[in-house]
Amino acid sequence: MDTTLSNFGNVFAFLALGIVFVAGGYLTARMLRPSRPNPAKNSTYECGEEAVGSAWVKFNIRFYVVALIFIIFDVEVVFLYPWATVFKHLGVFALVEALLFAAILILGLAYAWVKGDLDWVRPTPNIPTMPEMPSGKSASERG
Amino acid sequence: MGLLDAAITKHNVLVTSVDNVLNWARLSSLWPMGFGLACCAIEMMATNASNYDLERFGIFPRSSPRQSDLMIVAGTVTMKMAERVIRLYEQMPEPRYVLSMGSCSNCGGPYWEHGYHVLKGVDRVIPVDVYVPGCPPRPESLIGGLMKIQELIRMEQIGVSRADALKKLAEKSIDPQFVIDRERKATTA
Numbered sequence: 606m607d608t609t610l611s612n613f614g615n616v617f618a619f620l621a622l623g624i625v626f627v628a629g630g631y632l633t634a635r636m637l638r639p640s641r642p643n644p645a646k647n648s649t650y651e652c653g654e655e656a657v658g659s660a661w662v663k664f665n666i667r668f669y670v671v672a673l674i675f676i677i678f679d680v681e682v683v684f685l686y687p688w689a690t691v692f693k694h695l696g697v698f699a700l701v702e703a704l705l706f707a708a709i710l711i712l713g714l715a716y717a718w719v720k721g722d723l724d725w726v727r728p729t730p731n732i733p734t735m736p737e738m739p740s741g742k743s744a745s746e747r748g
Numbered sequence: 749m750g751l752l753d754a755a756i757t758k759h760n761v762l763v764t765s766v767d768n769v770l771n772w773a774r775l776s777s778l779w780p781m782g783f784g785l786a787c788c789a790i791e792m793m794a795t796n797a798s799n800y801d802l803e804r805f806g807i808f809p810r811s812s813p814r815q816s817d818l819m820i821v822a823g824t825v826t827m828k829m830a831e832r833v834i835r836l837y838e839q840m841p842e843p844r845y846v847l848s849m850g851s852c853s854n855c856g857g858p859y860w861e862h863g864y865h866v867l868k869g870v871d872r873v874i875p876v877d878v879y880v881p882g883c884p885p886r887p888e889s890l891i892g893g894l895m896k897i898q899e900l901i902r903m904e905q906i907g908v909s910r911a912d913a914l915k916k917l918a919e920k921s922i923d924p925q926f927v928i929d930r931e932r933k934a935t936t937a
Contacts, residue, residue, distance in 0.1 A: 645838035653832030
């Protein structure tokens with residue numbers, strides 16, 4: 606009878622040992638460490654500041670477009686860097702390929718431009734006006 | 749859970765070897781909180797860097813009090829900062845140690861008299877284990893202080909207070925005058 610482990614057996618052995626190793630570490634730590642929770646210790650860590658308010662704050666939706674356009678150029682650089690290192694060996698073919706690649710991305714940029722996403726729209730302030738006074742004169746007329 | 753902490757309230761013969769292992773583990777990986785207040789912090793950073801290389805002691809700054817065992821109060825503790833120092837100390841898990849670095853955090857330093865905004869010693873708000881003198885202390889002094897903390901940890905026992913460990917450490921300390929005299933005698937002889 607063949608008593609050696611199959612390849613799956615090897616994987617299983619590693620898995621089992623890994624689980625025992627990690628679980629053993631957690632168990633020892635649980636037994637050895639002191640556990641003395643108190644409200645001050647459990648408070649949120651904010652670099653020593655007292656945590657104020659909720660963490661669920663709203664961000665301006667326009668950051669979404671900015672992030673998306675950033676990703677276009679970020680990914681472009683990621684791909685162009687390795688291309689630039691081997692450019693000498695690949696010659697004209699690589700140049701055409703890279704230009705094609707850049708052209709596709711520039712198309713995306715042109716699209717965003719035409720759509721007006723590159724114009725950072727200034728907020729139009731909504732200044733509240735004084736309501737009509739009983740005398741019939743508005744605030745601006747009274748001076 | 750904290751089994752060891754909850755089950756053993758008095759030191760006994762069963763935990764003596766556990767003591768050794770636990771102390772060895774703790775003193776070999778003292779993680780200070782990355783936390784500098786003034787010019788002492790520059791010296792602390794220099795100590796962490798390659799020339800003095802605190803990594804060889806297993807000392808490695810952490811960015812969160814949840815992961816640190818040691819607080820190096822490096823610099824001037826202003827009244828405004830004292831509040832934060834207390835909060836950060838409270839947020840550290842036990843066992844926690846405090847090293848006061850430099851004259852400012854030891855006793856107020858140059859602000860001892862007219863510094864209306866400076867706390868006259870960080871030990872007024874949190875318990876300090878080791879004081880490192882200097883203005884600012886050189887990296888060698890800081891390493892000396894850190895080794896003192898390691899000695900203190902080596903003295904600790906399960907179910908015995910920190911004060912007793914400090915007392916045992918004091919018994920083992922060597923009088924510097926004794927060393928000076930001994931060296932003098934050796935050189936003259």
